[in-house]
Amino acid sequence: MLSLRSALAPRPSRALLDWTVTDLPPGVPTPDATRSTGADLRRGPLREGDRVQLTDPRGKLHTITLAAGTQFHTHRGYFTHDDIIGRPEGSVVRNTAGIEYLVLRPLLSDYVLSMPRGAAVVYPKDAGQIIAMADIYPGARVVEAGVGSGALTMSLLRAVGDGGSLYSIERREDFAAIARGNVELQFGGPHPAWQLSIGDLSDVLPTVAEPGTVDRVVLDMLAPWENLAAVATALAPGGVLIVYVATTTQLSRVAEELRLDGRYTEPTAWETMVRGWHLEGLAVRPEHRMIGHTGFLLTTRRMADGIDAPVRRRRPAKGNYPVDAAGDAGDRSEWTPEDLGERAISAKKVRRVRRDVGQGPSND
Numbered sequence: 001m002l003s004l005r006s007a008l009a010p011r012p013s014r015a016l017l018d019w020t021v022t023d024l025p026p027g028v029p030t031p032d033a034t035r036s037t038g039a040d041l042r043r044g045p046l047r048e049g050d051r052v053q054l055t056d057p058r059g060k061l062h063t064i065t066l067a068a069g070t071q072f073h074t075h076r077g078y079f080t081h082d083d084i085i086g087r088p089e090g091s092v093v094r095n096t097a098g099i100e101y102l103v104l105r106p107l108l109s110d111y112v113l114s115m116p117r118g119a120a121v122v123y124p125k126d127a128g129q130i131i132a133m134a135d136i137y138p139g140a141r142v143v144e145a146g147v148g149s150g151a152l153t154m155s156l157l158r159a160v161g162d163g164g165s166l167y168s169i170e171r172r173e174d175f176a177a178i179a180r181g182n183v184e185l186q187f188g189g190p191h192p193a194w195q196l197s198i199g200d201l202s203d204v205l206p207t208v209a210e211p212g213t214v215d216r217v218v219l220d221m222l223a224p225w226e227n228l229a230a231v232a233t234a235l236a237p238g239g240v241l242i243v244y245v246a247t248t249t250q251l252s253r254v255a256e257e258l259r260l261d262g263r264y265t266e267p268t269a270w271e272t273m274v275r276g277w278h279l280e281g282l283a284v285r286p287e288h289r290m291i292g293h294t295g296f297l298l299t300t301r302r303m304a305d306g307i308d309a310p311v312r313r314r315r316p317a318k319g320n321y322p323v324d325a326a327g328d329a330g331d332r333s334e335w336t337p338e339d340l341g342e343r344a345i346s347a348k349k350v351r352r353v354r355r356d357v358g359q360g361p362s363n364d
């Protein structure tokens with residue numbers, strides 16, 4: 001187990017480099033700290049520039065941005081945006097063919113599922129878990145990587161609020177541009193709490209955050225274990241790291257690397273499944289289709305400097321870790337049931353089961 005690293009020794013300096021962006025690419029606007037991104041944007045009658053969601057009688061959704069003098073056309077008639085501007089949300093507008101559309105401002109969850117995507121997005125069900133289980137609160141200093149299409153970014157910005165700080169790091173410039181576009185469309189311009197940098201988390205994080213000053217870190221990337229050292233340096237004692245991964249192999253690797261690092265508490269992992277319900281008269285039942293898998297979440301917390309994570313009391317079950325002939329843990333080309341924590345079946349039991357199914361050795 002690694003103990004406290006000298007890199008963690010506090011440097012005499014500002015708290016968090018004031019969250020100042022030093023490496024924004026040309027043309028990237030700096031956030032406007034005076035703009036409010038909350039209720040003002042979402043309350044009251046529909047205004048020019050608002051994005052609204054139209055639902056037609058078949059449930060098909062269309063999202064438009066209101067502009068005076070503009071028409072919304074389909075192959076079955078049209079109406080003008082002026083028919084909507086000034087009306088309350090929840091109105092119904094009728095087009096020239098008599099087709100009615102329900103008019104509402106889209107919720108963040110609607111927007112995330114319909115917005116342009118570069119990389120796979122974190123679904124609203126997981127974003128909600130991340131906000132709740134990583135305890136992301138108004139005013140928190142949060143670091144996020146990668147940014148992808150910016151779906152999770154928007155939930156994080158909502159949670160930290162205009163007075164918090166979200167520092168997002170994305171290694172791909174093209175994805176960062178998509179995320180910026182999505183975020184600015186959602187919040188009507190640059191969000192005052194948001195800073196976005198292009199680069200690798202491990203390279204960028206030490207340049208933007210003093211050691212021990214970040215409250216929460218959220219990782220959604222292929223190889224989060226490559227960044228655990230940089231994250232441990234940035235996190236404040238007690239700070240939360242939450243990791244979202246798509247596969248069990250990633251989950252296992254990140255858990256083992258966290259234990260090896262020694263600066264994190266014992267990790268906790270889970271997944272969530274949401275099953276929609278059909279509600280119609282007496283036909284009240286689960287939907288036939290659902291999203292069966294999105295990803296796994298894992299949380300852990302930063303230990304205080306100089307304090308090793310307590311050794312687990314419960315010894316891992318025999319066979320949970322691969323061991324070679326010399327008794328050392330390491331990679332093995334062939335996994336056994338014991339490697340996966342399953343109890344090995346004895347030869348005696350195999351013989352009995354074969355007999356039970358009429359396939360005993362005498363029948364071979």
Ligand SMILES: C[S@@+](CC[C@H](N)C(=O)[O-])C[C@H]1O[C@@H](n2cnc3c(N)ncnc32)[C@H](O)[C@@H]1O
Pocket residue numbers: 119120121122145146147148149150151152153169170171172175199200201202220221222223227
């Ligand atoms: C699945 S996407 C993130 C999706 C995003 N959370 C969302 O909800 O839209 C993963 C992103 O991580 C980025 N990435 C991978 N490793 C990274 C690293 N070490 N530093 C920064 N970004 C990284 C990838 O370029 C990719 O855009």
